[in-house]
Amino acid sequence: MVQHLAILDDYQAVAYDYAPWAELADDGVDVTVFTEPFAGEQETVDALRDFDIIMAMRERTAFDAGRLRQLPKLKLLVTTGMANAAIDLIAAQEQGITVCGTGGSAAAAPELTWALLLAFARKVPFEDQRLRAGHWQSTVGFELSGKTLGVLGLGNIGSKIAGYAKAFGMEVIAWSPHLTEETAAAAGARKVSKEALFREADVVSVHVRLSERSRGLVGEDELRLLGPKGVLVNTARGPVVGEAALLRGLNEGWLGGAALDVYDVEPLPADHPLLTAPRTVLTPHLGYVTAQSYARFYGEAFEDVRAWVRGNPVRVLTV
Secondary structure, eight states, X not given: OOEEEEEOOOTTSOHHHHSOGGGGGGGTEEEEEOOSOOSSHHHHHHHHTTOSEEEEOTTSSOBOHHHHHTOTTOOEEEESXXXXXXXXXXXXXXXXXXXXXXXXXXXXXXXXXXXXXXXXXXXXXXXXXXXXXXXXXXXXXXXXXXXXXXXXXXXXXHHHHXXXXXXXXXXXXXXXXXXXXXXXXXXXXXXXXXXXHHHHOSEEEEOOOOOTTTTTOBOHHHHHHHOTTOEXXXXXXXXXXXXXXXXXXXXXXXXXXXXXXXXSSSSOOTTOGGGGOSSEEEOSSOTTOSHHHHHHHHHHHHHXXXXXXXXXXOSBOOO
């Protein structure tokens, strides 16, 4: 019996460049690739109701309990990465759906974070556009050396960012709910309170996982402490930062700027107010979008599908 696999959200149409999906025909698997996002729940369900296997690229398409209930044929859901806040693992397990994950890149997201900060500090996007329009040296940037970086969430990515900051001659302070002074010191940072982080830092970089506890963790109070010369960098998840407060700070001038890779709604709508907000550098969630990351994501997703079809699932996230 043929089983049907949907590869979702292949925005760059590169899925076949990173894994030999055609070989799954030998295992009785027919592959369909979707390169555009679905408009909403109903469109998602209508498009996927006849698939036995789905491969999701990070959190581009959500699979909550409601959507899963409307996909009765679904038996295997593969996510890139070993954690995905957009998949209800409990609902999947209750419905008899196996969920498998993949490894990822330890370098991709930290490097993109630092690229955003440098681009903001030296006005790279603006100067690129001005140079192409025939102008020369329009702005005055600032140096990172001697400034203070506040790391919100000193996990694997946050620790790498702390190391980058030290290499650039910055002082590093850090806060996360369970951070100890010893852990902070091991990463080259000084542990401070959350309030002190935003009050003392010139730049705050966000690196906490999205959860109900972290949703809205950075609000107007924190952004006002960061102040009219402070910069917020967010490559974690959009909802960690209160979007309305962020927009007010940028438009009213009491926040110095923002460099963002993540948003409350993705892809970002064409009429979204962040696109016209002042003092911003924006990228379309590129944190994990590298050739090395995709090679592991797609390669191990292919392995997950083949192993499950052959009766020996690997990297299983459901019990």
